[in-house]
Amino acid sequence: MVMALEKPTAVDPDQQLQLAQDLFIRRFGEMGQTWGINRTMAEIHAFLYITADPKCTDDVMERLNISRGNASMSLRALCDWGIIRRMHRRGERREYFESLADVWEMFSIIAAERKRRELDPVLEALQTCRKMLDEETIGKAAKDHPISATRARLDDMQQFMDVTHKIFQQFIGNSKAGLSRIVRVLLKAL
Amino acid sequence: MVMALEKPTAVDPDQQLQLAQDLFIRRFGEMGQTWGINRTMAEIHAFLYITADPKCTDDVMERLNISRGNASMSLRALCDWGIIRRMHRRGERREYFESLADVWEMFSIIAAERKRRELDPVLEALQTCRKMLDEETIGKAAKDHPISATRARLDDMQQFMDVTHKIFQQFIGNSKAGLSRIVRVLLKAL
DNA sequence: TTATAGTTTCAGTACCCTCTGAAAGGTGGA
DNA sequence: TCCACCTTTCAGAGGGTACTGAAACTATAA
Numbered sequence: 001m002v003m004a005l006e007k008p009t010a011v012d013p014d015q016q017l018q019l020a021q022d023l024f025i026r027r028f029g030e031m032g033q034t035w036g037i038n039r040t041m042a043e044i045h046a047f048l049y050i051t052a053d054p055k056c057t058d059d060v061m062e063r064l065n066i067s068r069g070n071a072s073m074s075l076r077a078l079c080d081w082g083i084i085r086r087m088h089r090r091g092e093r094r095e096y097f098e099s100l101a102d103v104w105e106m107f108s109i110i111a112a113e114r115k116r117r118e119l120d121p122v123l124e125a126l127q128t129c130r131k132m133l134d135e136e137t138i139g140k141a142a143k144d145h146p147i148s149a150t151r152a153r154l155d156d157m158q159q160f161m162d163v164t165h166k167i168f169q170q171f172i173g174n175s176k177a178g179l180s181r182i183v184r185v186l187l188k189a190l
Numbered sequence: 191m192v193m194a195l196e197k198p199t200a201v202d203p204d205q206q207l208q209l210a211q212d213l214f215i216r217r218f219g220e221m222g223q224t225w226g227i228n229r230t231m232a233e234i235h236a237f238l239y240i241t242a243d244p245k246c247t248d249d250v251m252e253r254l255n256i257s258r259g260n261a262s263m264s265l266r267a268l269c270d271w272g273i274i275r276r277m278h279r280r281g282e283r284r285e286y287f288e289s290l291a292d293v294w295e296m297f298s299i300i301a302a303e304r305k306r307r308e309l310d311p312v313l314e315a316l317q318t319c320r321k322m323l324d325e326e327t328i329g330k331a332a333k334d335h336p337i338s339a340t341r342a343r344l345d346d347m348q349q350f351m352d353v354t355h356k357i358f359q360q361f362i363g364n365s366k367a368g369l370s371r372i373v374r375v376l377l378k379a380l
Numbered sequence: 381t382t383a384t385a386g387t388t389t390c391a392g393t394a395c396c397c398t399c400t401g402a403a404a405g406g407t408g409g410a
Numbered sequence: 411t412c413c414a415c416c417t418t419t420c421a422g423a424g425g426g427t428a429c430t431g432a433a434a435c436t437a438t439a440a
Contacts, residue, residue: 013328017337020322024344027315034226034308038428049347052339057387067430072388093385093438101343103350118224125217132210138203147207149242153291154214157239160293163373170376183353186360186376228398247417257400262418283408284416 024050025064040066041074045083045099049106054087054096082109104176112172119165126158214240215254230256231264235273235289239296244277244286272299294366302362309355316348 025046032042043064048055055063060071075097078084083106087096100106131137133151141147170182215236222232233254238245245253250261265287268274273296277286290296321327323341331337360372 016328020319024319027312031312036224052343103346122217122221129210129214138206153242156293
């Protein structure tokens with residue numbers, strides 16, 4: 001083609017877009033994996049997010065090369081999480097899905113869910129453990145008895161987890177505006 | 191026993207200690223699992239932390255009911271992470287292991303490692319993607335072209351990840367004293 | 381009511397990660 | 411040098427999760 005000669009190294013924009021999106025999708029999929037979210041779910045979400053355009057089940061199947069069953073289950077799970085939404089198009093029968101647009105909101109949702117599932121049970125266990133070793137429960141223990149050592153360790157851990165808990169709370173309860181204010185304060189504090 | 195009659199519901203302190211420790215170990219193991227760390231490693235670490243007393247390989251095998259091979263590999267991995275340490279006892283041949291005592295330091299180490307492994311590659315990918323879609327690379331795109339949408343999404347995500355990155359940096363670069371100051375500021379800020 | 385388009389479910393399969401246990405490898409003492 | 415004790419390695423087994431594909435289901439149009 002004559003037009004292409006103008007810029008010998010010119011790239012095809014559509015192909016380039018595809019490549020960039022694929023890289024994004026792949027990396028986010030890998031990240032999800034080590035975060036306890038399965039790779040496919042993370043990839044589907046990344047795909048919906050990065051294209052910024054509603055997609056139907058077949059679009060997802062084709063782009064990510066997965067089965068209908070897998071696509072259906074993963075899309076439902078993402079809807080349950082609340083980070084993608086179902087969408088109807090007038091006059092069309094099939095359903096479309098789109099990602100939330102606000103990154104802060106998405107991560108808020110994820111953080112809230114993970115806190116509930118992972119942090120809360122640990123906090124509860126810490127309190128139970130501490131109560132099991134209370135003086136009220138088992139009486140005083142000598143300073144060098146193993147019980148004293150375990151009590152101290154529990155207390156240290158609890159202090160740490162309480163702070164973590166509070167940070168999560170802040171993060172979860174705030175929208176982008178509120179959060180970036182917190183972050184500004186945080187970064188200036190040092 | 192006559193003495194036991196004084197307090198009918200009295201518990202055996204040693205047994206109680208064991209139970210409390212077991213609960214702690216179990217919950218932390220579960221937490222590790224959903225955080226991409228394997229259950230056994232998390233349990234071993236929890237065991238060493240909560241007892242606050244150096245243990246040898248056989249102690250670990252016995253308490254957690256795992257094989258020698260597994261214990262050996264997991265202990266090495268924990269040493270590599272730097273959250274437990276090898277220890278010699280004068281006149282003894284076998285090696286002992288103990289957990290770091292400072293919770294803040296431990297989580298700093300873990301955060302640093304996870305950032306390196308998981309956050310950094312994503313940040314790099316984001317930059318690569320953005321560069322692939324630069325005007326310099328593929329020329330201007332119409333406002334309603336899919337490329338514009340993807341550019342915008344990439345930029346939003348990058349902004350978010352940059353902030354996350356900075357928070358990690360703060361966390362990693364500071365000991366307990368520095369951190370709790372930051373946390374104090376953070377919690378007051380709202 | 382039937383035909384059609386699309387979605388969900390789930391039994392079976394494939395894959396991956398973890399764990400075991402035995403053999404090989406070190407290391408200090410006799 | 412050999413022995414005793416302890417640690418590390420690794421091939422193979424086991425267990426668990428994710429994926430497929432086909433059948434069942436649902437909803438809409440004719």
